[in-house]
Amino acid sequence: MCRMRSHFLGIPELTRTPAVAVVIDVLRAFSVAAWAFAGGAEKIVLASSENETLELKARHPGWLALKDGAPAPGFDAFNSPAMLATHDLPGRTIVQKTTSGTVGALAVADARLLLCASFVVAGATARLLREHGAEEVTFVVTGEEGRAEEDRACAEYIGRRVESAEVDAEPYLHRARDSRWAAELAQDARRGLPGVHQDDVRLCLEADRFPFAMVARREGALMVLRSVPAPPG
Numbered sequence: 001m002c003r004m005r006s007h008f009l010g011i012p013e014l015t016r017t018p019a020v021a022v023v024i025d026v027l028r029a030f031s032v033a034a035w036a037f038a039g040g041a042e043k044i045v046l047a048s049s050e051n052e053t054l055e056l057k058a059r060h061p062g063w064l065a066l067k068d069g070a071p072a073p074g075f076d077a078f079n080s081p082a083m084l085a086t087h088d089l090p091g092r093t094i095v096q097k098t099t100s101g102t103v104g105a106l107a108v109a110d111a112r113l114l115l116c117a118s119f120v121v122a123g124a125t126a127r128l129l130r131e132h133g134a135e136e137v138t139f140v141v142t143g144e145e146g147r148a149e150e151d152r153a154c155a156e157y158i159g160r161r162v163e164s165a166e167v168d169a170e171p172y173l174h175r176a177r178d179s180r181w182a183a184e185l186a187q188d189a190r191r192g193l194p195g196v197h198q199d200d201v202r203l204c205l206e207a208d209r210f211p212f213a214m215v216a217r218r219e220g221a222l223m224v225l226r227s228v229p230a231p232p233g
């Protein structure tokens with residue numbers, strides 16, 4: 001059994017850069033990112049603003065510009081795992097800008113090890129942390145200034161999975177299914193709001209779907225997220 005000290009902080013509570021950070025956004029940024037890698041995307045540039053996203057897209061016309069919220073001129077894709085599947089992803093670079101997930105990752109950009117995570121990559125993230133021998137980890141609970149239940153539940157699940165592979169995901173998924181944002185997304189999908197698909201919540205709330213973790217690092221002036229195979233469990 002591996003003992004790891006876990007801290008759970010919202011973005012406004014980050015006063016210093018942790019050595020090891022796991023930034024959680026279940027609904028939906030880092031579920032979307034994981035589905036993008038599963039669909040063959042090569043890398044995801046985490047942008048600091050919509051303007052930066054569009055500037056990068058102008059310099060690299062083949063890149064896919066993705067933002068959350070309403071559609072806007074110049075953007076190609078929504079922050080929706082179901083809708084992303086309609087794009088041609090193999091080998092592509094995505095530039096992603098969202099309200100919570102990408103902001104949280106950029107807030108701890110100088111961490112020695114920076115992982116971005118959600119339920120679909122939770123087990124793989126835990127195995128990578130275990131392999132790294134992390135004794136202390138800061139989970140950045142990006143939603144609702146650290147109070148988003150879906151993000152907190154996922155962070156706690158990953159923390160438990162570092163200590164033991166024998167953890168039942170169901171109680172954690174249940175908390176996420178009952179969260180305020182899961183209910184809002186389901187309602188937005190029923191209303192037909194652009195950028196929200198009725199399958200999104202389901203695609204985000206599946207534990208351990210993918211065998212890779214997602215590591216963010218500076219590459220020149222950019223913060224780049226890549227999938228990294230996790231050791232077997």
Ligand SMILES: O=C(O)[C@H](CS(=O)(=O)O)OP(=O)(O)O
Nearest residue numbers: 027028029068098099100101
């Ligand atoms: O697209 C999402 O689900 C949210 C949108 S919102 O601005 O919080 O309503 O963004 P995310 O950064 O993925 O939490």
Ligand SMILES: [Mg+2]
Nearest residue numbers: 027028100143
């Ligand atoms: Mg979120």
